[in-house]
Amino acid sequence: MRQIKHPPIDQVELTDIMYALSDPARIEIVGRLAQAGRQMTCGELDLNRPKSSMSHHFKILRAAGIVETVIDGKEHLNSLRLAEIEEKFPGVLNAVLKTICLSASISNEQ
Amino acid sequence: MRQIKHPPIDQVELTDIMYALSDPARIEIVGRLAQAGRQMTCGELDLNRPKSSMSHHFKILRAAGIVETVIDGKEHLNSLRLAEIEEKFPGVLNAVLKTICLSASISNEQ
DNA sequence: TCCATAGTTCGAATATTTTGGAACTATGGA
């Protein structure tokens, strides 16, 4: 496993995104990433659940095109695919982020 | 059964909304209501599925605070709770509606 | 009053998700 695969944004469906964001654990991961505004490891984003459960949630966030993970040594660095999602589904993720963390600093606000 | 009960908007969670919109059938119902811009009966919103299946989807949309249903004679008139959702989760539903039906005419656009 | 219409509720079958332990992979450091 060299790098983790992510779906091209154009094959992500809106329902995938809605589904990924319908779970409190996943919403929290996304909120924390947005608030941090930087890459974070899975460890930093830990929610007191077993690693296999966390891994499952990251997998769904990746499949929904929301989170991008790059391998760096023995850590996995996660970030939000903000720009791509904004282009394909304008306003959707931004509005969600505003709701879950008012302090989220997203570049392209209206 | 006199009138159908709906949750007050302040006890609707964002995850409820995301969940409700993670199903293609439900997204379609919402999109059609938005596009029509008027109340529609369940019959009009039929998606070629058994009535009990449709009823299930309407129930979830109501529980998520997205759809409001009032009984009128033997019909149930459905509409979107646009203003309430916009107030509680600004931009979220509007952005989704823009994605699923570009022609949706929502009042408070940015 | 009887019937058709419009939907809901119930219940069971099926399908999908979630959870978490255990085993695995990859990396970096001692």
Added chain:
DNA sequence: TCCATAGTTCCAAAATATTCGAACTATGGA
């Protein structure tokens, strides 16, 4: 080379969701 760390994958159990037929409720019209 050996070990600890960071995650993933695999698997099975438990929980949730979906589907849809059948029975039910309410209304309005004949």
